[in-house]
Amino acid sequence: MDKLILTAAICGAEVTKEQNPNVPYTIQEVAREAESAYVAGASIIHLHVREDDGTPTQNRKRFKAAIDAIRRRCPDVIIQPSTGGAVGMTDLERLQPTEIGEPAIGLDHPEMATLDCGTCNFGGDEVFVNSDRTIETFGRIMIERKVKPEIEVFDKGMIDTAAKMARKGVILPPMHFDLVMGVQISATARDLAFMVHSLPPGATWSVAGIGRYQIPMAALAIVMGGHARVGFEDNLYIAKGILAVSNGELVNKVVRIAFELGRPLASPAEARKILNLPPLKI
Ligand code: KMH
Ligand code: ZN
Numbered sequence: 001m002d003k004l005i006l007t008a009a010i011c012g013a014e015v016t017k018e019q020n021p022n023v024p025y026t027i028q029e030v031a032r033e034a035e036s037a038y039v040a041g042a043s044i045i046h047l048h049v050r051e052d053d054g055t056p057t058q059n060r061k062r063f064k065a066a067i068d069a070i071r072r073r074c075p076d077v078i079i080q081p082s083t084g085g086a087v088g089m090t091d092l093e094r095l096q097p098t099e100i101g102e103p104a105i106g107l108d109h110p111e112m113a114t115l116d117c118g119t120c121n122f123g124g125d126e127v128f129v130n131s132d133r134t135i136e137t138f139g140r141i142m143i144e145r146k147v148k149p150e151i152e153v154f155d156k157g158m159i160d161t162a163a164k165m166a167r168k169g170v171i172l173p174p175m176h177f178d179l180v181m182g183v184q185i186s187a188t189a190r191d192l193a194f195m196v197h198s199l200p201p202g203a204t205w206s207v208a209g210i211g212r213y214q215i216p217m218a219a220l221a222i223v224m225g226g227h228a229r230v231g232f233e234d235n236l237y238i239a240k241g242i243l244a245v246s247n248g249e250l251v252n253k254v255v256r257i258a259f260e261l262g263r264p265l266a267s268p269a270e271a272r273k274i275l276n277l278p279p280l281k282i
Contacts, residue, residue: 002274003266004258005227007044007178007206008037010247012233013056013086014122020236020243025050027062031069036248037231038074041255043271045070046114046150046229047097048082056086060096071104076268076280080112080150083138087126091134098145106281111272115139115149117165118158120184135161139170148277150206151177154184159198166200174276175203178229181217182210192220204275210234218254222263230254 010024010033017023024033034045047070049062067079081097101108115138116130142149149171151162165171179195181187187209199205206227209217214235218228230250238244238253258265272279 187213
């Protein structure tokens with residue numbers, strides 16, 4: 001079994017300071033939260049950015065400022081911008097973070113970015129739209145820009161869509177998936193096993209359990225040989241009724257479980273190897 005890669009989704013586009021005052025909006029807050037997760041053991045930061053008032057944005061300058069600030073505090077962490085953005089954004093808006101270089105680590109592109117492989121209901125009237133044409137366009141652009149996709153899937157059909165896109169040559173192997181459990185497909189052990197057994201051969205995977213399922217899903221991934229994503233984007237609580245003080249606190253909880261279960265943690269360099277990313281030249 002590979003060492004455990006922990007991703008911290010530190011901010012998201014939907015959660016607010018009204019729900020948990022520790023949700024980061026400003027660049028300084030984003031960098032603080034990234035550092036808390038990195039110090040606790042996260043090797044990937046899944047990144048959304050906000051305006052100072054909390055409005056989600058995909059503005060490339062705002063992403064660049066956030067990435068530079070994170071990089072100063074976390075020299076070797078893998079930064080994975082979102083191309084999902086927020087519900088209702090256009091494809092062009094969403095793609096902006098793929099245009100940003102990372103000169104501090106000698107790259108003219110981000111190492112990774114998300115690639116959402118289907119449309120999904122987000123509650124109420126909110127629909128997160130990803131047509132086949134969008135997925136194909138994003139896949140092609142990521143190949144052109146040398147950005148490794150983290151393929152986000154919210155149900156089993158999206159895994160099949162990703163496999164179809166791979167057959168078309170717009171997603172390259174080895175594929176890395178993030179299985180989002182508890183938005184569309186239920187966050188149960190049975191459904192997680194079903195998702196994992198539906199992955200294309202050779203794929204790696206992490207799980208993002210939503211809300212109270214975050215830590216139980218991470219625990220399942222630890223024993224199943226997958227990887228795990230935690231953080232405020234998906235869950236704001238460290239225990240029932242108790243708000244988490246930082247993303248680092250959530251990462252630390254999973255690190256403790258992994259230690260007890262005997263699964264060692266991957267460093268960023270080890271995560272790059274597992275994900276088939278080139279090593280850093282710094
Ligand atoms: N905020 C959602 C609309 C991603 O980061 O790629 C999209 C999302 C997925 O969070
Ligand atoms: Zn996201």
